[in-house]
Amino acid sequence: xxxxxxxxxxxxxxxxxxxxxxxxxxxxxxxxxxxxxxxxxxxxxxxxxxxxxxxxxxxxxxxxxxxxxxxxxxxxxxxxxxxxxxxxxxxxxxxxxxxxxxxxxxxxxxxxxxxxxxxxxxxxxxxxxxxxxxxxxxxxxxxxxxxxxxxxxxxxxxxxxxxxxxxxxxxxxxxxxxxxxxxxxxxxxxxxxxxxxxxxxxxxxxxxxxxxxxxxxxxxxxxxxxxxxxxxxxxxxxxxxxxxxxxxxxxxxxxxxxxxxxxxxxxxxxxxxxxxxxxxxxxxxxxxxxxxxxxxxxxxxxxxxxxxxxxxxxxxxxxxxxxxxxxxxxxxxxxxxxxxxxxxxxxxxxxxxxxxxxxxxxxxxxxxxxxxxxxxxxxxxx
Ligand SMILES: *Cc1c(COP(=O)(O)O)cnc(C)c1O
Numbered sequence: 569x570x571x572x573x574x575x576x577x578x579x580x581x582x583x584x585x586x587x588x589x590x591x592x593x594x595x596x597x598x599x600x601x602x603x604x605x606x607x608x609x610x611x612x613x614x615x616x617x618x619x620x621x622x623x624x625x626x627x628x629x630x631x632x633x634x635x636x637x638x639x640x641x642x643x644x645x646x647x648x649x650x651x652x653x654x655x656x657x658x659x660x661x662x663x664x665x666x667x668x669x670x671x672x673x674x675x676x677x678x679x680x681x682x683x684x685x686x687x688x689x690x691x692x693x694x695x696x697x698x699x700x701x702x703x704x705x706x707x708x709x710x711x712x713x714x715x716x717x718x719x720x721x722x723x724x725x726x727x728x729x730x731x732x733x734x735x736x737x738x739x740x741x742x743x744x745x746x747x748x749x750x751x752x753x754x755x756x757x758x759x760x761x762x763x764x765x766x767x768x769x770x771x772x773x774x775x776x777x778x779x780x781x782x783x784x785x786x787x788x789x790x791x792x793x794x795x796x797x798x799x800x801x802x803x804x805x806x807x808x809x810x811x812x813x814x815x816x817x818x819x820x821x822x823x824x825x826x827x828x829x830x831x832x833x834x835x836x837x838x839x840x841x842x843x844x845x846x847x848x849x850x851x852x853x854x855x856x857x858x859x860x861x862x863x864x865x866x867x868x869x870x871x872x873x874x875x876x877x878x879x880x881x882x883x884x885x886x887x888x889x890x891x892x893x894x895x896x897x898x899x900x901x902x903x904x905x906x907x908x909x910x911x912x913x914x915x916x917x918x919x920x921x922x923x924x925x926x927x928x929x930x931x932x933x934x935x936x937x938x939x940x941x942x943x944x945x946x947x948x949x950x
Contacts, residue, residue, distance in 0.1 A: 571883070572880075572883045572884065572885055573883060573884045573885060573925050573930075573934045573937050573938055574885050574925065575885040575886060575887045575923070575925050576750075576751045576887075576925070576926075576927050577927050577929050577930075578750050578751065578755040578757075578927070579755070579819075579822065579826055579927065579928045579929055580755075580819070581818045581819050581821060581822040582818075583818040583821070584815050584818045584819065587814040587815065587817065587818045588811055588814055588815060590814065591810050591811050591814045592811070594810075596790075596810060597809060597810055597811055598807070598809045598810060599621075599778070599807040599808060599809060599810065599813075600790070600810045601810070602810035602811075602813040602814045602817065603621050603807075603808050603809070603810055603812075603813040605813070605817060606621055606808075606813035606814075606816045606817050606820070607619040607620065607621050607761070607813075609817055609820055610746075610761060610763070610816070610820060611763065613728075613736075613820060613823070614728075614736050614737075614738045614739050614763055615735070615736055615739040615740075616738055616739050616740075616741070616744075616763040616764070616765065617764065617765045617766075617767070617770075618763070618764050618765070618766075618767060618769075618770035619761050619762065619763050619764075619770075620761065620762045620764075620770055620773045620774045620777065621759065621760070621761045621807075621808035621812075621813060621816075622759070622760045622761060622762065622773070622777045622806045622807065622808055623758065623759065623760060623777075623805075623806040623807065623808060624653070624747065624749070624758060624759065624760040624806070625653065625654075625723065625725045625745050625746060625747030625749070625760040626653035626654070626656065626657050626760070627657075627760060627777070627804055627806035628745035628746070628747075628760040628761060628762045628773075628806075629653070629654055629657035629658075629695060629721055629723060629745045630657040630660050630661050630804065630806075631762065631773045631776050631777060631803075631804060631806060632721045632743040632745060632762055632769070632773065633657060633658060633661035633663065633693065633695075633721060634661050634662075634776060634803075635743075635769055635772040635773055635776060636693060636718075636719065638663065638692045638693060639692070640662045640663070641662065641663060641664055642663045642664065642691075642692035642693065643663070643664050643666045643689045643690065643691045643692055644658045644661075644663045644664065644665055644666060644691060644692060644693045644694065644695060645666050645668050645677075645682060645685055645686065645691045645693070645694040645695070645713055646658060646665050646666070646667065646668065646694070646695040646697070646893075647667070647668050647669075647670055647676060647677050647696075647697050647699075647914075648667040648668065648669070648670075648892040648893045648894045648911050648914050649670050649675060649676075649697075649699065649890055649892050649893075649914050649917075649918055650695075650697045650699075650723065650890060650893060651725070651889075651890055652890075652893065652896060652899075654695055654697065654723050654725075655893045655899060657695075658695065659902075663692070663693070665893070665899070665903070666685055666688075666689050666691060666907075667685070667893060667894050667903070667907065667908070667910070667911060668681050668682055668685045669681040669684070669685075669910070669911045669912065669913050669914050670699075670913050670914050670917065671913070672913055672916075672917055673851045674699070674702055674704075674851060675699040675700065675702070675851075675866070675917070675921075676696070676697060676698070676699050676702060676704050677696075677704075677709065679705075679708050679709060679711070679712035680712070681913075682694070682709050682712040682713050683712040683713070685713075686712065686713045686714055690714075691713055691714075691715060691719075692719065693715065693719040693720070693721065694709065694710070694713045694715055694719065694720050694721070695720075695721045695722075695723055696709055696720060696721075696722050696723060697723045697725075697726075698722070698723070698724055698725075698726045698727040698730055698737060698861070699726060699864075699889075700726055700850065700860075700861075700862070700863055700864040700865075700866050700889070701726045701727065701729065701730050701753070701860050701861030701862050701863040701864065702726075702730070702851075702854075702858075702860055702861075703727065703730040703731060703732040703737050703858060703859070703860070703861070704722075705732065706720060706722060706741070717742045718742050718766070719742075720741075720742055720743070721742075721743045721745060722737070722738070722741050722743065722744040722745065723745055724737050724738055724741075724744045724745060724746050724763075725745070725746065725747035725749075725752060725863075726752070726753075726861060726863035726864065727744070727746065727861055727863075728746060728752075728753050728754050728823065728861060729753055729823070729827040729830075729859070729861035729862070729863075730859055730860060730861035731858075731859040732857060732858055732859070733857045734857060737861070738763035739763075740765050741763060741764060741765065742764060742765065742766055742769065743762055743763075743764050743766075743769060744762070744763040744764070745760060745761070745762055746760055746761045746762075746763065747759075747760050748760060748761070748812070748816060748819075752863065753823070753826065753827070753830070753861060753863050754816070754819055754820065754823050755819065756812050756815045756816045756819060757812065757815065758812065759808050759812045759813075759816060760808075761808075772801070775800065775801060775803060776801060776803030776804060776806075777803065777804065777806045777807050778803065778805070778806075778807045779799065779802075779803045779804070779805060780799050780800060780801040780802050780803030781797050781798070781799055781803070782797050782798040782799070782800060825928070826928040827861070827862075829928040830861075830862040830926060830927075830928065831862060833862075833865075833926055833930055833935060834850075834860075834862050834865055834926070836932070836935055837849075837865055837924065837926075837935070837938075837939070838852075840935075840936075840939040841867070841939060841942065841943075844942065844943050844946050845946060846869065846870055846946045846949050847867055847868070847869060847942070847946055848867060848868035848869075848920070849867055850865060850866055850867070862926065863926075864889055864923045864926060865923065865924045865926040866889060866921050866922065866923050866924075867921075867922055867924060867942075868917065868920035868921060868922070869920055869922050869942075869945075869946065869949075870920070870946075870949050871949060872888075872919055872920050872921065872922050875922065875942075875945045875946070875949070876888070876922055878941070878944075878945040879938075879941050879942060879945060882937075882940075882941035882944070882945075883937065883941070884924075884925070884937060884938050884941045884942075885925065886922050886923060886924060886925070887922075887923045888921060888922065888923060889921065889923050890918070891918070892911065892914045892915070892918045894907070894908035894911055894914070895908075895918075924938055924942070925938055
């Protein structure tokens, strides 16, 4: 048996190494001209008015929530089926996560589950999540929550490449938060960005990503820069470095090809796995105006933990997205058993979810091995 099929291999564009060396040689290695250029290019890519590059999606979420200036302890809706970073961001911003159940087909909250949560606790804001790359219907969810769009923060960590109604995710958002973590569709290693149509939010996040220093404070060490600065608000240390931004610029040029590769791999999985008994494939029959980003290919299987172990033994690495927040110790202690007992669909579906390898460099041979191992594991379970 040849080596294991990894769960993820981050693709790296050819120009990345040269781009990094150029930054190192330039004498300017933290936030600077590369970051500004990456922001402009990512904004152009999305069709967004403003992009502010930051250290991570987690800090992007926290900065956007802080920038809203909500009263401390405000209830903020969020799916429980999300990454802990998104819940931590709500808590670090000083607010209270209110967990929302999901729809079984889309794996994201529906207007009904949002309305049910909003009826229990009147929310001050909501964090949406594009699970696996599915572009959520933000206006419908905002209406169900009774919230203005200026109270919606979109966690679009899985989102670049997704679109709804012809509009790329993040192109017209009040606050869309992207991740450039190693496993994401546009990998830099670490990094994040806020895309917004609101200039005021962009200005606030730009100041708050660097302690809250007055605008363009990073320029103070540039030739002709002034040492003078003011601190207008209490921010975070969450700026992106020019080394990251240079990687991001090179990666961004390759992203459209990578998205096409993901779509082809997904079509191949769909065809090869269509008739495996006991297996539930990702949702099909999406509306024609919905473009999925295919960050993840998540199937549902019986005996998920054992099936995952059997795949591992057969040389196929898998992952799980996610352990729901309400099943994690720290949040259970914080939110209490009652709040954590209100998520029946999440409880039932999350224990079946298994993410299969999906990345631009996955070879047909590697994919065939995933299919064979999964088919074998389910042969006796269907
Ligand atoms: C990866 C991820 C994050 C966190 O991104 P970072 O850039 O690592 O902070 C947040 N939300 C979701 C849904 C994610 O998958």
